[in-house]
Amino acid sequence: MAKVPQLRNASLWQTKSFINNEWVGSDNGATFAVSDPGNGDHLGDVPEMGVAETRRAVAAASEAYKSFSKTTTKSRQDLLNRIFALINENADDLAKMVTIENGKPLADAKGEVGYGNSFFEWFAGEAVRTYGDVVPAANPDLRNIVIKQPIGVCAILTPWNFPIAMITRKLAPALAAGCTVVIKTPAETPFCALAIAHLCKEAGVPAGVVNVVTTDKNVADVGKELCENPIIKKVSFTGSTRVGKILMQQSSNTLKKLSFELGGNAPFIVFDDADVDAAVAGAIACKFRSSGQTCVCANRIYVQSSIYAEFAAKLSEKVNQFKLGYGLDEGTTHGPLIAERALDKVQQHVEDAIKRGADVLNGGKRVGGNFYAPTVLANVPADALVNHDETFGPLAALTKFETEEDVIKLANDTDVGLAGYMYSRDVGRVWRVSEALEVGMVGANAPILSQACIPFGGQKQSGFGREGGRQGIEEYQTTKLIAMGGVI
Ligand SMILES: NC(=O)c1ccc[n+]([C@@H]2O[C@H](COP(=O)([O-])OP(=O)(O)OC[C@H]3O[C@@H](n4cnc5c(N)ncnc54)[C@H](O)[C@@H]3O)[C@@H](O)[C@H]2O)c1
Ligand SMILES: O=CCCC(=O)O
Secondary structure (H helix, E strand, O other), X not given: OOOOOOOOOHHHOOOOEEEOOEEEOOOOOOEEEEEOOXXXXXXXXXXXXXXXXXXXHHHHHHHHHHHHOOOOHXXXXXXXXXXXXXXXXXXXXXXXXXHHHHOOOHHHHHHHHHHHHHHXXXXXXXXXXXXXXXXXXXXXXXXXXXXXXXXXXXXXXXXXXXXXXXXXXXXXXXXHHOOEEEEEOOOOOHHHHHHHHHHHHHHOOOOOOEEEEOOOOOHHHHHHHHHHOOOEEEEEXXXXXXXXXXXXXXXXXXXXXXXXXXXXOEEEEEOOOOOHHHHHHHHHHHHHHHHHOOOOOEEEEEEEHHHHXXXXXXXXXXXXXXXXXXXXXXXXXXXXOOOHHHHHHHHHHHHHXXXXXXXXXXXXXXXXXXXXXXXXXXXXXXXXXXXXXXXXOOEEEEEEEOOHHHHHHHHHOOOEEOEEEEEOOOHHHHHHHHHHOOOOEXXXXXXXXXXXXXXXXXXXXXXXXXXXXXXXXXXXXXXXXXXXXOOO
């Protein structure tokens, strides 16, 4: 029996896919089960959609694009504002849904709903500011006007770690730009995505503009269809670098515009001129946010040798104060991991570091179900697996360094480059290191970067394209020149 959560607004809990403003099952009636990672409860079943159903979603989005792309920016601004208001009205229910699907504690889930919704507010503002240019011409008989237009039907593929915010960060700018979308939900967290679709419908989003396809086993086929279907003009993906590479290859025949937010391996550097207490608080926030399951979480913590012992002792003491537990329980500060495979990866990194001589200051083991004890390892050598591969879990690995030059080399010794952090009170050093880090985002004495107003994105194999900020809407637009002759 499915354990449907008690919600104030029960209509948020939808169990079908969403095509052309209708709730639909799969053609053969197949479904897949979704469970609560915090206690294993069966939450419900959603349709196992395949290629045929995905094509119908794309066709609906294509039909809707004909009129939606011609709406005024003001009407789209109003639409986004209505969605924003509805998400606010339903914020408590949505947060509860995030917690039971994803496991994160309720306070964090509330934070995610607010963060996710801020993209509707931000892009409602940006919708009416999609200015073009008038460019002085090379020929006296010519006038150049550059306009922005929506790019077309977009595919949106997102991960489970932010079941709402990873969707809204793409959906809001797409709608603001005048695009229509097909969203493929993560198999672990489809209900939050369906709730957002429901609120879009309530807000008056026309039929076919937002479509949601749920799938688990058919994900590779559905993903391939979205990448290869010539109607789709843009694929926006957040997830692993491994899957990003597959999607890029599949999109090459139709040369789609792509934005990829992929894996990270963020260095967190603490220099000996830092405020150590602030750096410890920052490391706690940055490393253990969502139990380490965010792409911008610190993955490698480098501490300068003279303050290493003090930093390690203070960090360990703070981690001892965590309360690991079920996300809806009062007092829980940290929740479970998403699934068994996530625990396996943390365990592999812990065992590898210990084998290479690391000391366990906290945790270092599974503690039942999907829970892994928040872990601090000291004296982790630079060549340990954790320093080269994203853990995506609650493991703080502390590595000692001697000089600024050494640590910059260590920090950049990776194929990916999403976020990087540093603590230092020397303003010259802050500039030097910020410029030297091969990442898309730097937090200088700041452990949390994420806001709707910033260009979020990476370098190297962390992907390309930017989400949020004034840049975010450009990912869903094309630039057109109209050169007008015969004007004199
Ligand atoms: N850069 C960012 O903004 C960002 C944000 C969140 C997560 N991530 C990254 O995502 C990873 C963790 O998430 P994950 O393990 O769920 O990633 P994942 O790549 O396995 O899955 C992400 C999404 O891709 C889908 N998917 C999987 N195989 C597919 C295929 N063959 N075709 C189409 N879609 C497919 C999944 O169903 C899911 O919806 C980490 O590496 C993390 O850093 C990056
Ligand atoms: O997990 C990656 C995205 C989280 C964020 O936007 O801060």
